[in-house]
Amino acid sequence: MRYLPNSPAERAAMLRATGYQSIEELFAQIPDELKLRDRLNIPGPLSEPEILEYFRQAASQSTREYTSLLGAGAYSHYRPxxxxxxxxxxxxxxxxxxxxxxxxxxxxxxxxxxxxxxxxxxxxxxxxxxxxxxxxxxxxxxxxxxxxxxxxxxxxxxxxxxxxxxxxxxxxxxxxxxxxxxxxxxxxxxxxxxxxxxxxxxxxxxxxxxxxxxxxxxxxxxxxxxxxxxxxxxxxxxxxxxxxxxxxxxxxxxxxxxxxxxxxxxxxxxxxxxxxxxxxxxxxxxxxxxxxxxxxxxxxxxxxxxxxxxxxxxxxxxxxxxxxxxxxxxxxxxxxxxxSLLGKRGLQALAEQNLAKAHYAAQELGRISGVAVPLSGPFFNEFVVKTPVPAEDLLAELRKEKIIGGLNLEKYYPELKNHLLICVTETVSRAAIDRMVAVYRRMASLPKISGRAAELDSASIGRNR
The missing domain is CATH 3.40.640.10 (Type I PLP-dependent aspartate aminotransferase-like (Major domain))
Incomplete structure (x- = not known):
């Protein structure tokens, strides 16, 4: 870990060189309402071993064992x-x-x-x-x-x-x-x-x-x-x-x-x-x-x-x-x-593999009752899926299978509630695609709860309705 420490004497020397007596004087031109008066809401201070342990635990939650179906401008590809x-x-x-x-x-x-x-x-x-x-x-x-x-x-x-x-x-x-x-x-x-x-x-x-x-x-x-x-x-x-x-x-x-x-x-x-x-x-x-x-x-x-x-x-x-x-x-x-490593033929072959895998995934999902690939335009390695259940519920089930299931489009397109944007690159195996399809099929087969029943089921106990 590289850092540049500044002792109190060094900070004082820098302030004198700039014509200020204190840090507060240096930043006096910043409006008071923009200044942070309280301590930052972060843990610590921590020792170096504690910091390393914190990041080790954080890294364990971002394991490579997960298959990612996220795209939307940032794509997982194999890097030689x-x-x-x-x-x-x-x-x-x-x-x-x-x-x-x-x-x-x-x-x-x-x-x-x-x-x-x-x-x-x-x-x-x-x-x-x-x-x-x-x-x-x-x-x-x-x-x-x-x-x-x-x-x-x-x-x-x-x-x-x-x-x-x-x-x-x-x-x-x-x-x-x-x-x-x-x-x-x-x-x-x-x-x-x-x-x-x-x-x-x-x-x-x-x-x-x-x-x-x-x-x-x-x-x-x-x-x-x-x-x-x-x-x-x-x-x-x-x-x-x-x-x-x-x-x-x-x-x-x-x-x-x-x-x-x-x-x-x-x-x-x-x-x-x-x-x-x-x-x-x-x-x-x-x-x-x-x-x-x-x-x-x-x-x-x-x-x-x-x-x-x-x-x-x-x-x-x-x-x-x-x-x-x-x-x-x-x-x-x-x-x-x-x-340069891929060359023209390699780039074309990789693109064809992405195309084939994405279309296989879309085809298999389209066979499930209650699931739809609603947009009819031609696509490359990314497509939209209408989910048979609330999108966030489906994403949670996919995470249990160590699959990051895609992007919930409702955040950007309110009219596309319960629609996911799915990306399938060469890093996604056919076995992973089949596991994803199995989760969709299982979720689509669940008994549907009526709107009124779902509302009552989600109500807080004792709440006057």
């Missing part, structure tokens, strides 16, 4: 051990922004290869050296479209990841941007009947996600036609990039952005992840972040440099092209190693 072995090398692990090309050729080449792989997967002309994560990459794509078109309206579907929508709303809240939300059809795709009248001469871009939050593939060519007919851009968001191993690249899009966590980056309790952004070459000057390019030195040898990394983003605040001042080099390196 060589990925961690290579990214843990000191040359990469301690890498900072490669401003000095002459001493950072390894890092620069890795970023260049990452950009190349992203353009090959997305069918775009250029890609940057990565962004923080999928949500900020999607937002940067929207801001880029606003700059390119000089319009202030964006149309996005409810099938876009709910948290991506929240991040976007936060970014544009005070920028005079009109966000128009479009619903979804019974197929689980964007509702074209509502989309067409929503797109006007003021629309900067239409945003779609495919596979979308429900796992359904969108009709991107038809959406692109509507966007381009109105002078708008099509922004194509990807949260499960493994789908690009089997699905046609979105070449009709103008900007393709999203999350590349599936490529060799662990789920890791939610981060760090790996955003990417690619686009047509004509939009190069409006791209956020940095781009690495290939060049030659004075002796004709191949080399790599930061081709585009405008410094204005550090000083111009809201007038800057972007306030993204860094990239996820280490995670991008992991993705580059992962994709």
């Amino acid at each position: 051990v060589v990925v961690d072995a290579l990214i843990s090398r000191g040359e990469f692990f301690t890498a900072y922004t490669p401003y000095q090309a002459e001493i950072a050729q390894g890092t620069l080449q890795a970023m260049f290869e990452f950009q190349t792989l992203i353009t090959q997967l997305t069918g775009m002309d250029v890609a940057n050296a990565s962004l923080y994560d999928g949500s900020t990459a999607a937002t940067e794509a929207v801001l880029m479209a606003l700059r390119v078109t000089r319009r202030r309206q964006v149309v996005l579907p409810r099938t876009l990841h709910p948290e991506y929508r929240q991040v976007l709303e936060t970014y544009v809240r005070h920028q005079d941007v009109d966000l128009k939300e479009v619903g979804y059809s019974p197929a689980g795709q964007i509702d074209f009947g509502k989309l067409r009248p929503s797109v006007t001469a003021e629309t900067a871009a239409i945003v779609i996600q495919s596979p979308n939050f429900f796992g359904v593939l969108e009709k991107s060519a038809e959406v692109a036609e509507i966007a381009h007919r109105n002078g708008a851009l099509l922004i194509f968001i990807v949260t499960e990039p493994l789908s690009l191993g089997i699905v046609k690249p979105p070449v009709e899009a103008d900007i393709v952005a999203g999350e590349a966590q599936s490529f060799g980056v662990p789920v890791a309790f939610g981060g760090p992840y790996l955003g990417f952004l690619s686009a047509r070459e004509s939009f190069l000057r409006q791209m956020p972040g940095r781009l690495v390019g290939q060049t030659q030195d004075t002796e004709g040898r191949r080399g790599f440099v930061l081709t585009l990394a405008t410094r204005e983003q550090h000083i111009r605040r809201e007038k800057a092209t972007s306030n993204i001042c860094t990239n996820q080099s280490l995670c991008a390196l992991a993705a580059t190693i992962y994709l």
